[in-house]
Amino acid sequence: xxxxxxxxxxxxxxxxxxxxxxxxxxxxxxxxxxxxxxxxxxxxxxxxxxxxxxxxxxxxxxxxxxxxxxxxxxx
Amino acid sequence: xxxxxxxxxxxxxxxxxxxxxxxxxxxxxxxxxxxxxxxxxxxxxxxxxxxxxxxxxxxxxxxxxxxxxxxxxxxxxxxxxxxxxxxxxxxxxxxxxxxxxxxxxxxxxxxxxxxxxxxxxxxxxxxxxxxxxxxxxxxxxxxxxxxxxxxxxxxxxxxxxxxxxxxxxxxxxxxxxxxxxxxxxxxxxxxxxxxxxxxxxxxxxxxxxxxxxxxxxxxxxxxxxxxxxxxxxxxxxxxxxxxxxxxxxxxxxxxxxxxxxxxxxxxxxxxxxxxxxxxxxxxxxxxxxxxxxxxxxxxxxxxxxxxxxxxxxxxxxxxxxxxxxxxxxxxxxxxxxxxxxxxxxxxxxxxxxxxxxxxxxxxxxxxxxxxxxxxxxxxxxxxxxxxxxxxxxxxxxxxxxxxxxxxxxxxxxxxxxxxxxxxxxxxxxxxxxxxxx
Numbered sequence: 001x002x003x004x005x006x007x008x009x010x011x012x013x014x015x016x017x018x019x020x021x022x023x024x025x026x027x028x029x030x031x032x033x034x035x036x037x038x039x040x041x042x043x044x045x046x047x048x049x050x051x052x053x054x055x056x057x058x059x060x061x062x063x064x065x066x067x068x069x070x071x072x073x074x075x
Numbered sequence: 076x077x078x079x080x081x082x083x084x085x086x087x088x089x090x091x092x093x094x095x096x097x098x099x100x101x102x103x104x105x106x107x108x109x110x111x112x113x114x115x116x117x118x119x120x121x122x123x124x125x126x127x128x129x130x131x132x133x134x135x136x137x138x139x140x141x142x143x144x145x146x147x148x149x150x151x152x153x154x155x156x157x158x159x160x161x162x163x164x165x166x167x168x169x170x171x172x173x174x175x176x177x178x179x180x181x182x183x184x185x186x187x188x189x190x191x192x193x194x195x196x197x198x199x200x201x202x203x204x205x206x207x208x209x210x211x212x213x214x215x216x217x218x219x220x221x222x223x224x225x226x227x228x229x230x231x232x233x234x235x236x237x238x239x240x241x242x243x244x245x246x247x248x249x250x251x252x253x254x255x256x257x258x259x260x261x262x263x264x265x266x267x268x269x270x271x272x273x274x275x276x277x278x279x280x281x282x283x284x285x286x287x288x289x290x291x292x293x294x295x296x297x298x299x300x301x302x303x304x305x306x307x308x309x310x311x312x313x314x315x316x317x318x319x320x321x322x323x324x325x326x327x328x329x330x331x332x333x334x335x336x337x338x339x340x341x342x343x344x345x346x347x348x349x350x351x352x353x354x355x356x357x358x359x360x361x362x363x364x365x366x367x368x369x370x371x372x373x374x375x376x377x378x379x380x381x382x383x384x385x386x387x388x389x390x391x392x393x394x395x396x397x398x399x400x401x402x403x404x405x406x407x408x409x410x411x412x413x414x415x416x417x418x419x420x421x422x423x424x425x426x427x428x429x430x431x432x433x434x435x436x437x438x439x440x441x442x443x444x445x446x447x448x449x450x451x452x453x454x455x456x457x458x459x460x461x462x463x464x465x466x467x468x469x470x471x472x473x474x475x476x477x478x479x480x481x482x483x484x485x486x487x488x489x490x491x492x493x494x495x496x497x498x499x500x501x502x503x504x505x506x507x508x509x510x511x512x
Contacts, residue, residue, distance in 0.1 A: 007181070010227075011490070022301055023243075024245060024262070024298060024299065025242055025245025025298070025299045025300075026242060026243075026245065026248070026299055026301065026302050027243070028243065030302045031102075031302075031371050032302075033229070033297060033302055033303055034302070034305060034374070035198050038378045038402050039254060039305070039378060040371075041297065041307050041369060041371060043380070044507070045115065045136060045503065046115045046116070046117045046134050046136050046261065046507065047117065047471075047507065049134070049136075049150075049152075049351050049481060050117065050119050050132065050134065052503065053132075054121060054271065054475070054503065058388075058445060058451075058475075058477070058501075059394070059418060059420060059445060059498065060388075060392045060420055060445055060446055061363075061365070061384070061386040061392070061394040061396065061418075061420065061425070063291065063293075063363070063386075064309070064365040064366075064367035064384035064386065064396070065313050065367055065369070065382070066251070066293065067234055067251065067252055067253040067291045067293060067311075067324075072199060072223060072225065072228060072230065072245070
């Protein structure tokens with residue numbers, strides 16, 4: 001469970017960071033790194049879709065990143 | 076400079092308004108991105124140990140970009156699945172015989188083995204189409220339709236997402252809605268919840284088709300933290316209603332002292348189950364809440380992708396998921412990407428190892444291992460490279476392992492000495508090819 005307490009800690013940090021949104025960010029000409037394909041939140045949509053489908057079929061959770069997925073009578 | 080910007084904003088708004096009204100607009104002088112098709116294809120092989128499920132999946136995502144950031148995505152997937160899957164019955168020290176879902180024949184489970192139904196075979200086609208476009212200067216929409224078809228299952232869905240940029244586009248807030256309507260036509264008919272498994276040819280424990288509806292709402296915020304880092308936070312609400320029971324899952328009725336399956340008396344000449352089994356029963360609604368956080372962090376070429384999800388639902392299941400990917404470039408055109416995923420869930424309130432003979436039946440009961448208490452680990456490695464043509468290839472291999480425990484307070488007699496939970500080991504192998512840009 002240690003890993004999960006750590007994860008909760010990271011999550012709280014991120015939430016904390018999010019509250020100061022208006023003072024964060026970059027100017028439009030500083031977006032070179034953020035524009036890279038590997039920096040997109042969903043860098044590989046096909047792989048993400050396949051993973052969501054596998055875990056939806058084998059676990060009791062789904063969604064989070066986007067919609068809940070599903071659409072299968074998975075075994 | 077400011078005057079010039081204002082002019083371009085006005086022009087963009089006019090263009091957006093004209094396109095909404097359906098008027099013809101002059102072609103912009105400068106193209107933002109060359110319009111064209113981009114194809115993202117993948118072949119995935121998923122195989123479980125102990126001759127359980129295997130799945131070969133072909134996926135194509137085609138995306139056409141137009142001027143002014145508009146795009147059309149078309150997705151197609153074809154899956155062929157086969158193998159055996161745990162039915163929910165408990166293992167026993169002698170052979171068990173069960174009636175197939177079709178009700179037309181029986182199958183036998185060897186002594187001491189976790190009962191699997193080996194007749195499972197299916198193909199699945201899935202399609203989706205999404206349209207994305209800006210609305211004015213700060214808003215954008217993404218709307219789409221999806222459908223999938225299996226021998227015994229049909230899904231139709233629609234989704235819509237509205238996003239708005241703030242703070243020099245460093246903050247994006249979005250709201251998404253999705254609706255799905257699924258129809259099930261299980262082999263042999265959908266069982267009446269908790270009805271007993273009957274002899275071959277007797278289908279009085281089955282009804283016809285069933286259906287369920289799912290509504291999803293997702294609220295999200297994406298924030299640029301610095302030149303090298305961004306985060307996404309989202310909350311999802313999901314409400315399912317209708318037939319949520321798995322029509323192929325059963326529970327064993329066991330002796331209250333020994334914990335062994337209760338033998339069933341067969342009429343002379345009849346073919347049917349050797350012991351007492353009942354079909355599972357789940358509530359007809361489920362509400363889930365998910366909290367999700369993801370960050371991407373760039374460190375001189377390397378990219379860390381870390382996410383965490385907490386899910387809780389009104390079936391009593393809580394889950395935690397941590398996903399870590401680290402993209403590590405090697406030379407100009409190649410990279411390695413190790414992947415680690417940790418998952419842990421608690422069991423549903425109505426998860427039962429077995430039903431106890433002589434005790435009144437509960438309203439809901441399921442022995443589906445996916446509703447049990449387990450942890451899972453995924454360890455994987457991806458290798459990607461760019462060809463001279465600019466097309467990209469990647470290959471990944473991952474191991475997925477589930478490790479669960481039967482609730483000790485539910486185990487009776489001989490069940491304490493047997494392996495009651497079907498642990499899972501699977502391999503995921505994938506090859507991807509991206510071209511057309």
